[in-house]
Amino acid sequence: MLAVTNWLTRTALGLFIGVCAANAAVLVDFQVAQPPPLPKDAKQCTEVLIVHTFGNSFGTPAIANFTPPTDCGPVGSWAGISLNLTVTSNGTQFDRLGIFTFQNTEIWRTSTPEPTFDGIIWTYLKDVTRFIPLFSKPGEFIFELDNLLETGLNGQYASTVTATFFASSPSHPAAKNANLILPISASSNPTPDDNAPSVPPNINTNVTFPDNTVEVYAEIFASGNGNEEFWYFNTANEFLDDLPAGTTFGDGPFREVQLLVDGMLAGAVFPYAVIFTGGIIPTAWRPITSYGALDLPTYFIDLTPFVPILTDGKSHNISLGVISAETDHAINDNWFVSGLVQIVTDTSSKPTTGEITKYEVQPFPVTSTTAVVGAQLGDVNVTVSATRSVHIESRIVSGSGKVNNVVFTQDLSYKNVQTYANQAAIQNVAQTATGTVTSTHNGVTSLTDKYSFPLNINLTLLNPSGSEFSAFFDHSYDRTILPAPFIFGSTIAERQLAGGFFTVASTGNTGNGTSNNTFTYVDTAGNTFDREVSAALDNITSDHQGGSLAGTQPKFPFFPKAQAILGGSVRLPGRRIQT
Ligand SMILES: *[C@@H]1O[C@H](CO)[C@@H](O)[C@H](O)[C@H]1NC(C)=O
Ligand SMILES: *[C@@H]1O[C@H](CO)[C@@H](O)[C@H](O)[C@H]1NC(C)=O
Ligand SMILES: *[C@@H]1O[C@H](CO)[C@@H](O)[C@H](O)[C@H]1NC(C)=O
Ligand SMILES: *[C@@H]1O[C@H](CO)[C@@H](O)[C@H](O)[C@H]1NC(C)=O
Ligand SMILES: *[C@@H]1O[C@H](CO)[C@@H](O)[C@H](O)[C@H]1NC(C)=O
Numbered sequence: 016m017l018a019v020t021n022w023l024t025r026t027a028l029g030l031f032i033g034v035c036a037a038n039a040a041v042l043v044d045f046q047v048a049q050p051p052p053l054p055k056d057a058k059q060c061t062e063v064l065i066v067h068t069f070g071n072s073f074g075t076p077a078i079a080n081f082t083p084p085t086d087c088g089p090v091g092s093w094a095g096i097s098l099n100l101t102v103t104s105n106g107t108q109f110d111r112l113g114i115f116t117f118q119n120t121e122i123w124r125t126s127t128p129e130p131t132f133d134g135i136i137w138t139y140l141k142d143v144t145r146f147i148p149l150f151s152k153p154g155e156f157i158f159e160l161d162n163l164l165e166t167g168l169n170g171q172y173a174s175t176v177t178a179t180f181f182a183s184s185p186s187h188p189a190a191k192n193a194n195l196i197l198p199i200s201a202s203s204n205p206t207p208d209d210n211a212p213s214v215p216p217n218i219n220t221n222v223t224f225p226d227n228t229v230e231v232y233a234e235i236f237a238s239g240n241g242n243e244e245f246w247y248f249n250t251a252n253e254f255l256d257d258l259p260a261g262t263t264f265g266d267g268p269f270r271e272v273q274l275l276v277d278g279m280l281a282g283a284v285f286p287y288a289v290i291f292t293g294g295i296i297p298t299a300w301r302p303i304t305s306y307g308a309l310d311l312p313t314y315f316i317d318l319t320p321f322v323p324i325l326t327d328g329k330s331h332n333i334s335l336g337v338i339s340a341e342t343d344h345a346i347n348d349n350w351f352v353s354g355l356v357q358i359v360t361d362t363s364s365k366p367t368t369g370e371i372t373k374y375e376v377q378p379f380p381v382t383s384t385t386a387v388v389g390a391q392l393g394d395v396n397v398t399v400s401a402t403r404s405v406h407i408e409s410r411i412v413s414g415s416g417k418v419n420n421v422v423f424t425q426d427l428s429y430k431n432v433q434t435y436a437n438q439a440a441i442q443n444v445a446q447t448a449t450g451t452v453t454s455t456h457n458g459v460t461s462l463t464d465k466y467s468f469p470l471n472i473n474l475t476l477l478n479p480s481g482s483e484f485s486a487f488f489d490h491s492y493d494r495t496i497l498p499a500p501f502i503f504g505s506t507i508a509e510r511q512l513a514g515g516f517f518t519v520a521s522t523g524n525t526g527n528g529t530s531n532n533t534f535t536y537v538d539t540a541g542n543t544f545d546r547e548v549s550a551a552l553d554n555i556t557s558d559h560q561g562g563s564l565a566g567t568q569p570k571f572p573f574f575p576k577a578q579a580i581l582g583g584s585v586r587l588p589g590r591r592i593q594t
């Protein structure tokens with residue numbers, strides 16, 4: 016089963032089986048998140064884009080031919096756009112990665128909660144207002160969800176995708192947006208898989224920018240899958256031999272996502288660790304998924320400093336890659352990466368000119384790996400740290416004569432402490448990644464991405480075979496972003512304390528879990544949302560929602576009965592459990 020390479024590396028993330036219990040109900044899964052900050056009282060036009068059941072769907076995405084609506088004001092004049100993905104499933108199935116690609120550009124990466132025999136349903140509402148330039152013309156809308164049906168795997172994902180356009184009005188002005196969005200991903204003749212290719216090796220895309228480009232903002236999608244699903248648990252090669260075989264993978268726990276322009280590093284990301292719903296303790300992630308599982312975070316870099324070299328009418332080599340702190344910078348298979356650029360053009364059609372006046376960037380971050388090795392195999396603590404700084408300045412002169420002095424800086428830091436004890440029966444990780452990313456145009460802030468992503472996981476094997484284990488997660492997402500001066504900025508503070516027990520047995524798996532979540536959101540338009548929600552044993556035990564956006568998403572019902580769990584298999588770091 017695990018030897019089906021494409022299936023494993025692309026999407027197989029974890030698995031467990033639910034069985035019918037007395038009084039069991041369809042489980043309503045959800046990720047804690049703000050409702051899209053869109054005007055409820057605006058005229059709305061909803062289009063059904065996709066109604067599709069993903070059965071055996073490897074390489075066969077659902078494709079819709081999109082046409083912009085004309086009855087919510089002139090095309091492109093909308094106050095906002097949201098997508099609604101609603102899915103039901105039942106039976107046994109892995110969690111799967113889902114990728115939405117529109118006009119050859121990835122716009123949303125998601126993953127599926129694992130079903131139960133009695134069925135699950137989830138809805139996620141995604142704000143896609145910043146992609147108005149793509150929605151303003153007809154094009155192919157692709158939802159790729161590579162699912163597999165075979166012996167022991169019968170869960171299908173019955174999916175509906177709708178797009179809602181919010182008409183602008185004097186009280187709800189048209190959303191500001193870029194003049195053009197181009198993908199950093201598609202080849203000249205893309206297949207769905209080209210839109211989020213896997214690395215290593217780096218992907219290289221030829222992009223031709225308009226001559227009168229004056230600002231460029233990049234957005235990057237990146238997630239570890241297959242042997243990189245638990246990348247933060249991978250151990251530095253130097254100390255892998257101090258662990259029992261199969262405990263975890265090598266190449267260490269540090270990952271830097273790099274964006275290069277003609278081979279010059281333009282920006283870097285120390286990413287957030289998305290834990291998929293089959294990850295380690297599947298029962299900890301239902302009905303509340305881990306944060307980010309239904310809407311994987313993306314990252315923002317100001318590419319405006321490169322405008323002087325991009326506006327020569329020729330194609331340029333935009334690369335995306337992921338590196339480790341190992342001496343060869345290698346990683347395992349694999350990461351899926353893609354991206355896009357939001358482009359602002361000048362009112363003049365004359366080419367933009369200028370020069371890069373400062374470029375203080377090293378090709379690789381400064382890293383260190385140290386360890387304390389105990390007397391016994393599997394008794395070792397390994398610390399990996401990294402720092403990275405980027406400082407680029409440019410003077411840009413538009414065709415209409417405006418001068419823009421751009422300063423782009425990044426200061427990123429990272430630390431990961433892995434603690435192994437009792438022959439690696441204890442496998443703990445304490446990681447934090449922080450970043451301060453700022454760009455100013457003539458002294459005015461135009462892009463910000465400040466983040467802190469602390470992650471603590473204590474995994475303990477409770478018996479010699481490793482078939483019984485517990486894990487507790489303390490995971491936060493604290494972030495202030497302004498993706499571009501014309502896109503909404505927001506601040507999110509999110510913390511999830513989750514965990515539970517799991518037992519793998521030939522007679523059927525059993526497990527339990529609890530999840531306590533606190534979430535606050537505030538944006539540059541003054542919208543607010545907060546939610547404190549807890550679950551235990553598949554049941555919501557408390558739920559409070561407040562703020563100006565509250566009430567726009569349904570409160571979730573209390574379930575009458577927790578569902579029993581039997582059978583199936585589960586994924587741990589490394590190759591500890593293979594069923
Ligand atoms: C989302 O779509 C589902 C299925 O199409 C629908 O039942 C639900 O009401 C929609 N939710 C919102 C908030 O529009
Ligand atoms: C289970 O899924 C199958 C296949 O998608 C569907 O035909 C059936 O109606 C579902 N049953 C329930 C109870 O949801
Ligand atoms: C990009 O352009 C270079 C040089 O013209 C060419 O060798 C390469 O194949 C192109 N790559 C893609 C992905 O089109
Ligand atoms: C693009 O840049 C990468 C370095 O990031 C380099 O390895 C590759 O050869 C370049 N490709 C082309 C076609 O110039
Ligand atoms: C690793 O760290 C833990 C917790 O700080 C400590 O108890 C243990 O002794 C350390 N292991 C070694 C080999 O020093």
Ligand SMILES: *[C@@H]1O[C@H](CO)[C@@H](O)[C@H](O)[C@H]1NC(C)=O
Nearest residue numbers: 443471472473486487488489
């Ligand atoms: C992990 O264990 C350490 C040491 O016992 C403890 O301080 C920490 O709170 C635990 N973290 C989680 C997420 O359970």
Ligand SMILES: *[C@@H]1O[C@H](CO)[C@@H](O)[C@H](O)[C@H]1NC(C)=O
Nearest residue numbers: 487512513514529530531549
């Ligand atoms: C969540 O909160 C409940 C109630 O306070 C507590 O029993 C449970 O241990 C908490 N779960 C975690 C993972 O901290």
Ligand SMILES: *[C@@H]1O[C@H](CO)[C@@H](O)[C@H](O)[C@H]1NC(C)=O
Nearest residue numbers: 515516526527528529551552
């Ligand atoms: C979860 O299962 C473990 C092991 O069976 C048990 O000790 C614990 O009390 C259970 N937790 C809850 C919240 O039921």
Ligand SMILES: *[C@@H]1O[C@H](CO)[C@@H](O)[C@H](O)[C@H]1NC(C)=O
Nearest residue numbers: 554555556573574575576577
């Ligand atoms: C689910 O939670 C509600 C609210 O706390 C409680 O009344 C109910 O007894 C719980 N159900 C189960 C099966 O634990």
